[in-house]
Amino acid sequence: MPKLALHGVEKRFGENVVCDGIDLTIEEGQMVCLIGASGAGKSTLLRCINLLEPIEDGEILLDGKDISLPGLDPQPVRRRIGMVFQSFNLFPHMTAVENVMLAPRRLYRKSRSALLPEVTELFERFGLKERMGHYPDQLSGGQQQRVAIVRALAMKPEVMLFDEITSALDPQLVGEVLDVLRLLKDSGMTMVLATHEMAFAREAADKVCFLKDGKVIEEGAPEALFDAPQHPDTQAFLARALK
Amino acid sequence: MTHDKAAGKTRRQIHEDRLRRRALRVAASSTAAVFLAIFLLVPMAPGWDRVKASFFNWEVFVKTFPKLLDAFKLDIAIFLWCAPAITVLGLLIALARDTRNPALFPLRILGAAYTDIFRGVPVVLTVYLIGFGVPGLGLPRPWNSPYIWGSLALILTYAAYVAEIFRSGIESVHKSQRAAAASLGLSDGDSMRFVILPQAIRRVIPAQMNMLIALQKDVALLSFIGPVEIFRQAGVFKSLMANFTPYVGAAVIFLAVTIPATRYADYLIAKQNRERS
Amino acid sequence: MSKHLLAATAIAALSATTAFADGHCADGKTLTDGALTIATGNPAYFPWVLDNAPESGEGFEAAVAYAVAAEMGFAAENVTWVRSSFDQAIQPGPKDFDLNLQQFSITEDREKMVDFSAPYYAAPMAILAAGSVADTDTSIAALQGLVWGAMGGTTAVPVLMETIAPSSQPLLYGDNADVTAAMQAGQIDAALFDLPTALYLSAVVVEGSKVIGQFPADRTENPDRFGMLMEEGNPLKACVDAAIDSLTETGKLAEIEAQWLQQTTGVPLIK
Ligand SMILES: Nc1ncnc2c1ncn2[C@@H]1O[C@H](COP(=O)(O)OP(=O)(O)OP(=O)(O)O)[C@@H](O)[C@H]1O
Ligand SMILES: [Mg+2]
Numbered sequence: 001m002p003k004l005a006l007h008g009v010e011k012r013f014g015e016n017v018v019c020d021g022i023d024l025t026i027e028e029g030q031m032v033c034l035i036g037a038s039g040a041g042k043s044t045l046l047r048c049i050n051l052l053e054p055i056e057d058g059e060i061l062l063d064g065k066d067i068s069l070p071g072l073d074p075q076p077v078r079r080r081i082g083m084v085f086q087s088f089n090l091f092p093h094m095t096a097v098e099n100v101m102l103a104p105r106r107l108y109r110k111s112r113s114a115l116l117p118e119v120t121e122l123f124e125r126f127g128l129k130e131r132m133g134h135y136p137d138q139l140s141g142g143q144q145q146r147v148a149i150v151r152a153l154a155m156k157p158e159v160m161l162f163d164e165i166t167s168a169l170d171p172q173l174v175g176e177v178l179d180v181l182r183l184l185k186d187s188g189m190t191m192v193l194a195t196h197e198m199a200f201a202r203e204a205a206d207k208v209c210f211l212k213d214g215k216v217i218e219e220g221a222p223e224a225l226f227d228a229p230q231h232p233d234t235q236a237f238l239a240r241a242l243k
Numbered sequence: 244m245t246h247d248k249a250a251g252k253t254r255r256q257i258h259e260d261r262l263r264r265r266a267l268r269v270a271a272s273s274t275a276a277v278f279l280a281i282f283l284l285v286p287m288a289p290g291w292d293r294v295k296a297s298f299f300n301w302e303v304f305v306k307t308f309p310k311l312l313d314a315f316k317l318d319i320a321i322f323l324w325c326a327p328a329i330t331v332l333g334l335l336i337a338l339a340r341d342t343r344n345p346a347l348f349p350l351r352i353l354g355a356a357y358t359d360i361f362r363g364v365p366v367v368l369t370v371y372l373i374g375f376g377v378p379g380l381g382l383p384r385p386w387n388s389p390y391i392w393g394s395l396a397l398i399l400t401y402a403a404y405v406a407e408i409f410r411s412g413i414e415s416v417h418k419s420q421r422a423a424a425a426s427l428g429l430s431d432g433d434s435m436r437f438v439i440l441p442q443a444i445r446r447v448i449p450a451q452m453n454m455l456i457a458l459q460k461d462v463a464l465l466s467f468i469g470p471v472e473i474f475r476q477a478g479v480f481k482s483l484m485a486n487f488t489p490y491v492g493a494a495v496i497f498l499a500v501t502i503p504a505t506r507y508a509d510y511l512i513a514k515q516n517r518e519r520s
Numbered sequence: 521m522s523k524h525l526l527a528a529t530a531i532a533a534l535s536a537t538t539a540f541a542d543g544h545c546a547d548g549k550t551l552t553d554g555a556l557t558i559a560t561g562n563p564a565y566f567p568w569v570l571d572n573a574p575e576s577g578e579g580f581e582a583a584v585a586y587a588v589a590a591e592m593g594f595a596a597e598n599v600t601w602v603r604s605s606f607d608q609a610i611q612p613g614p615k616d617f618d619l620n621l622q623q624f625s626i627t628e629d630r631e632k633m634v635d636f637s638a639p640y641y642a643a644p645m646a647i648l649a650a651g652s653v654a655d656t657d658t659s660i661a662a663l664q665g666l667v668w669g670a671m672g673g674t675t676a677v678p679v680l681m682e683t684i685a686p687s688s689q690p691l692l693y694g695d696n697a698d699v700t701a702a703m704q705a706g707q708i709d710a711a712l713f714d715l716p717t718a719l720y721l722s723a724v725v726v727e728g729s730k731v732i733g734q735f736p737a738d739r740t741e742n743p744d745r746f747g748m749l750m751e752e753g754n755p756l757k758a759c760v761d762a763a764i765d766s767l768t769e770t771g772k773l774a775e776i777e778a779q780w781l782q783q784t785t786g787v788p789l790i791k
Contacts, residue, residue, distance in 0.1 A: 050426050079428035088419040093441045102437055103427035148423075155427060293612035293752075297633055375698075378705035384667075387706050389691060466672075469691030469702055475672050479692060482673030485610040485633035 001064050003028040003190045004049070004159055008058035009068075011041075011048050011214075018044045020214035021058065026159075026207075031181075031191045033201040033222075036211035037237060042194035043086075045211070046161045049192065050083045062159070079107060082152030083161040087168045089148035090136040097123070097132040100151045107155070115154075122150045126180055142173030146180055153184075160184065162193040178204075198241055202226050210234045296486075303488040307480045311492050314476035318462045321394060321472065325462070326455060328398045333405030338435070340406070341413055354406070361403035367464050370396040374468035393465040401458050408450045412443035449515060452508035456501050473497075544593040545759040550618050556594040558585050559617035562603035565696065566720050567780055568623060574601045580716070580780035581621050584640050587772060588619075588748075591763035606673055609749050610634055618756055620749040623714060625675040636747030637760040640773060641781075643744045644734045645679050646718040649710045650703050651728025656710075658733040660684060667691070669699050669708035675744065676712035683735065700725050714744055716781050 002025040011019035018041045026032050034042045047053045049060060051067065051074035060068040067077045090099050100122070101115050123129045126146050136144055145165050152160060162181070166174045178200050184191065185204060195201055201208055202222045209219040210233070218231045226242075229235045252260070285291060339347065340354040361369065373396040378387030385391075416439050424434035466475035473493045480489035551557045560581065563572040569579035577586045577596070589599045602617050609620045610633060619637070626636045647663070649656060656662050664687045670676040672692035680690055691708055693699045696717065702708045703726050713721065715734050722729045748764075750757055767773040 047422075052422055052425060074425075075428050075430060078426055081426075083426040085419055085423060085426075088417045089423055091420065091423070091438050091442075093445065103429055106430075106433050106437070107428055151427070290613055297610070297612045375701045375705050375707075378707055379701075382706070384706065389702070389707050466692075467694060467698065469669065469693060469698075469707060471672075471689060471692050475692050478694075479672045479677050481610075482606060483627065483629055483675070483678065485630040487611070 002026055002061075003030070003063065004192070005061040005064075006045075006049070006058065007061070009045070009048060009055050009060060010057040011044055011053060011055050018214050019048060019055070022211075022214070022216055024209060024216065024219075026190060026192060028190055029188045030206040031185050031193065031204055032207045032209065033205040034192065034194045034209050034211055035196070035198070035201060035237075035241070040211040041214040042211055043163050044214075046083065046163050046192065046194055049159075050081050050161055051077055052083075079103075079155050080157055081159045081161060082155060082157035084145065084148045084152055084163065084165050086164045090144055090151070092136045095133050095135055096128065096139065096147045096150075099136075099147060100154045103151070104154055119150075119154060122153055126150055126183070127176075140173060141169045142176045145169065145177045149177075149180055149184075159190045159192070162191065162195070164194050164196060167196055196241070198226070198238075210237065212237070298487045298491055300486055300488040303480075303484055303486050304492055307477070307484075307489045308492045310480075311473050311476055311489060311496060314471060314473040315493075315496050317470060317472040318459070321390070321397075321462045321465060321470070322459055325394050325397050325401070325458065328394075329401045329405055329454075329458070330451075332398060332402035334409055336402060336406035337409035337413060340410055341435075343431070358403040358406055361400045362407070364400075366397070366400050366461050367467060369400050370464045370467055372396070373399070374465075389465070389469040393468050393470065397458065397461060397465070401454060401461075405451060405454055408447045408454065409443065412447035412450075413439055415446055416442045446515070449508050449512040452504065452511060456504050456508065459501060459504070460497065545762065546592050546594070546756060549754075549756045549759070551616070552600070554594075555598045555600055556589050556592065557600045557602055557616070557618045558589070559602045559604040559609065559620040559622075560585075561622035562605065564603075564622065565717070566724070567716050580641070580776065581623070583776045583780060584767075584773070585619070585621060587767055587776060588640075588760065588763045591766055592759050615751045618750070618754075619760065621746070623717075623746050624749045626745050626747040627675060634752050635750040635754055635757050637750065637757065638764045638768075639745035639747050640764050640767075641746045641777065643714040643716060643746065644736065645676060645712050645744055646715040646734040647710050647732050648703070648713055648718045648722055648726070648729055649732045650706070650708070650726070651730070652706070653709045654728070654730040654732060656732060663710070666709040667707070669693060669702050669711040671696055671699055671713075676714075679735065680712050696721070703729065 004024075004026040006022055006024040009019050009022040010017070020041075022045060024032070034045065036042055044053060048055050048068075054070065055068050058068070059066045062077065062080065090096070091102070094102065097119060100119050101112055104110055104115055104119075105112065120129065120132070123132050126149065128143065128146055128150065131139055131143055131147070136147075139147065148165070149160075166177050169177065174197070178197065181191070181193070181200075182204060193201075193205075205222045207219060208222045208225045210217045210225065210229075210231070212233050218225060218229060218234045225234070226238065229238055286295075288294075336354050336357065339350040340358075342351060370393055374389050374393040377392050377395075378389070420438055420442070421434060424438040425431075429438070463472060463474035466472050466478070471479075473496060477489040477493040481487055546556070547553075558574070560569055560574050564574060564579070564581070565572075567579055568581040570576060570582070571578070574582040574585065577583055586596055586599060589596070604617060604620055604622075606622075606624075609615075609617075609622075609624070610630075621640070623643075624630075624636070626639060630636070647658075649666075653666060656666065660683075663684050666686065667688055668680055668684070668686045668690035670680050670690060670692055672694060677690075677692065680686065691702060693702060696713070699708070699711050699713075700721055703711060710732075715731070718731045722731050748760060750760070764773070
């Protein structure tokens with residue numbers, strides 16, 4: 001059974017069909033990259049998976065259970081699916097460690113001191129131990145994204161969603177964030193990324209999906225998709241993206 | 244260049260110092276000219292002696308000032324019990340208007356109607372209507388006190404403004420902060436309480452400071468329904484002595500409070516602008 | 521009433537002609553030559569002015585105004601009415617009236633800033649009590665326990681503070697209407713007014729209220745003598761004083777008082 005499976009997911013904003021019958025399966029421990037032009041619907045798809053947006057039609061199965069049923073309480077699901085955004089991730093009025101501890105404190109009713117050891121360990125693992133007491137505006141963009149990842153991980157999610165988490169970063173900071181993703185993949189995390197980092201997708205992804213106008217045009221292993229794209233739209237997109 | 248540095252200043256700094264000194268000289272002389280005009284020309288106006296005798300009468304000032312100061316204590320007391328109530332009520336209204344829970348829909352409508360009405364009516368009318376009107380329904384003492392109902396009028400009016408400011412603060416928090424909180428599994432309530440509100444409140448503190456300053460002045464409106472606070476006390480002196488100096492005394496006392504407060508609010512705003520850029 | 525008014529008009533017409541023939545005292549001293557501009561309150565209240573229409577000459581102050589004008593040599597049609605608040609009356613600078621009468625009490629402090637004519641009326645202060653306390657004993661001790669109100673701009677305030685010295689801080693208001701509103705709302709038990717006003721309010725405005733006492737005139741330093749207010753140093757003052765003195769001597773003033781303020785007797789004195 002796939003960890004996450006999407007069947008015919010449809011999402012509309014008014015007349016605008018943003019996800020148009022998307023099918024996608026993600027196995028446990030896989031890293032899947034969504035690529036596609038701006039406006040293709042990548043972010044929206046991720047937000048639908050995390051139940052930040054209700055879907056019109058289709059189903060989203062987590063461990064085979066439909067989490068997209070209308071009327072279902074989204075909060076327990078969101079705890080199992082972590083998400084990191086492109087920007088405005090961290091809560092600016094809290095230090096890095098407070099950012100990370102807020103959700104476990106509220107949802108698992110744990111005290112700060114009870115959480116501190118495991119949180120410290122997470123910070124340590126991602127090379128952020130010295131930054132725990134810093135406020136977001138005292139951190140570089142790369143550090144902020146890494147703290148955001150730590151914050152999502154602190155909820156011990158089973159799946160992680162990343163929405164272009166490097167596109168707001170200066171080029172020299174991109175590397176450190178991608179390193180974190182590699183580390184996560186090695187630890188066996190199931191991940192879905194929307195990304196413009198083609199080189200990274202090619203190197204690290206288990207599967208790459210090309211989206212256009214809310215549809216999956218082509219998907220496959222990165223070598224296959226990047227080296228021998230079948231669909232003319234994919235070819236055109238890659239020609240521009242890899243230039 | 245090198246020996247400029249030896250003197251502790253670069254060429255540019257020396258140039259800027261020269262400019263600054265010149266600007267200072269110009270500012271000083273123009274200020275002096277304006278003050279000279281005020282202090283020499285105004286007293287030369289034909290009516291100045293009358294104006295002085297009736298607005299700036301030292302004898303009257305000395306006689307009435309201590310009692311005015313005493314009456315001002317009542318203003319402070321009214322302010323002190325109104326301000327927290329306004330903050331709490333304003334916040335509750337802002338939250339009610341933000342709520343998306345359908346069960347609370349009536350609250351949302353009421354919240355909108357409430358802010359429209361109380362912001363649309365002059366405060367003094369509200370003070371009259373509530374201050375005389377509600378007790379007129381036949382409440383027994385002490386529940387018909389003008390202090391209670393007058394304060395309530397102030398609280399209701401100011402909470403309407405304060406709520407709108409809170410709401411604008413809540414709306415100014417980027418919506419992805421809500422998404423980030425939700426994606427962690429936080430409930431709407433937790434997300435509001437721990438993520439949105441702290442940021443919103445911080446942003447609107449300077450604006451709310453200005454509301455408090457306005458409130459401090461509007462406390463005087465309670466005098467219309469009986470309480471002898473500084474404005475009424477000054478009015479009594481004015482009538483008995485046929486002299487406006489007590490009003491000047493009251494203004495001095497108000498300014499002693501509001502100028503530092505206004506400066507502080509401006510400082511907070513400037514600080515916030517600096518931080519944002 | 522018509523008899524009186526006729527008489528007043530007749531006197532006015534008569535003295536007007538003689539006065540102009542003589543070159544009267546007020547010549548050239550008024551705002552407008554040949555006319556007398558008189559201010560009253562806005563609105564003007566019963567029994568001082570009837571129906572807020574001083575032009576009718578009805579009501580005590582309206583009648584006094586016409587009598588004084590006639591005495592000074594102004595025919596009724598040469599009297600112009602304007603309205604003014606207390607603040608307008610005392611503010612420095614040129615005034616838009618020659619005389620201003622709206623129950624202004626003559627006080628030493630006020631006289632430093634403005635001029636007052638000789639008094640045209642001396643009213644005692646009286647206590648208007650709400651229905652709920654209408655049978656309060658009129659001893660000072662009993663009165664002290666009441667919640668008091670008064671109009672903030674009047675000499676009622678010092679009388680209240682010095683003579684009664686209430687045990688709780690009195691509530692003060694901007695005008696008589698607010699004092700009565702507070703009494704009707706049950707926020708105050710009693711209020712101080714000049715006697716004619718108190719009688720009017722109890723009879724017409726505040727249901728169930730009663731005038732429970734008046735202060736003897738010698739109790740305080742004559743706080744209740746009403747004078748016509750003029751700009752400080754107004755040369756007209758001598759003429760106005762002469763007119764009022766003459767009206768007092770001839771009994772004309774008493775006559776007007778009897779006509780408009782006759783019911784002011786029969787209220788117990790407070791000792
Ligand atoms: N909240 C919304 N309301 C209305 N339309 C929306 C909303 N969010 C997204 N859209 C629309 O949905 C479409 C897909 O947007 P989406 O952000 O998912 O694209 P994307 O593939 O992530 O693009 P990018 O690479 O620029 O991030 C766009 O046309 C966008 O305008
Ligand atoms: Mg996107």
